[in-house]
Amino acid sequence: MLDNQSEDKKFVYYIEEPPINSFTETFFANYASIPISELRNHLVSVRERAWQKHNYPCLGRWSFLRHSIQRSSIYKEILEKSKQENAKIIDFGCCLGQDVRQLIYDGVSLDQIRGYDLDPFFIEQGYELFRDDILMNEKKVFGVGDIFDDKFLETIEPADYVHVGSFIHLFDAETQRNVCQRLTRIAKYAITGRQVGASVPAEHQKLSGSIGSKMMRHSPESFASMWNDVTSGEWQVESATLEAIDDVNGFGKILYFVVRKRKEH
Secondary structure (H helix, E strand, C coil), X not given: CCCHHHHHHHXXXXXXXXXXXXXXXXXXXXXXXXXXXXXXXXXXXXXXXXXXXXXXXXXXXXXXXXXXHHHCCCHHHHHHXXXXXXXXXXXXXXXXXXXXXXXXXXXXXXXXXXXXXXXXXXXXXXXXXXXXXXHHHHHCCEEXXXXXXXXXXXXXCCEEXXXXXXXXXXXXXXXXXXXXXXXXXXXXEEEXXXXXXXXXXXXXXXXXXXXXXXXXXXXXXXXHHHHHHHCCCCEEEEEEEEEECCXXXXXXXXXXXXXXXXXXX
């Protein structure tokens, strides 16, 4: 039984039917061997289990079916470097691990990919969603970790590329600065991802989640300024693009970004 707060969240964030398209059908048929006739019920079942524990917008609005790493302006580069030069990739704050599976689907070796999330529940639900728990556990692709845990970060071998989809925006303005500094500890060359953005940067009150009470929504300019400031110019925003989304509930814009380490460093 949902309480009133959960009901409000459901109204804002919850879409009943999964947005199944030809890509979704093909991906799940080829990757997870799920027939088209069974796909809807499978997606609804996994999403409902996740939603009952966490009323997150990415779950309620099926964002995990839109593999955001594909939208990165350097995705082609990531694939080429991983296949030709054995580049490594980390997906931090990977949630259900959809972007890790996209990399695998596009031909990247499991030995070159790692995904980390704070909550092991999401990792387990990812196994259910993609039906690959045996393979993922054998290769130790996924792990549990906290970006604010220094001992944990010291155990991570830095990757050539780090993907952070819908992660940095979870925090307030000051905490985001700390998060960005910490991400540079596990990235060698580039950090890419997406997050809720805004034409006018500002902190907003959160309606969901348990990490703090506010989230900072950046404009391209404020996002670039933050990275330049917290890394003393060592990392620079190569691209930051706002895209409008069809959302009447106040999110409105998504910021896709690439941050790259300056070559002279």
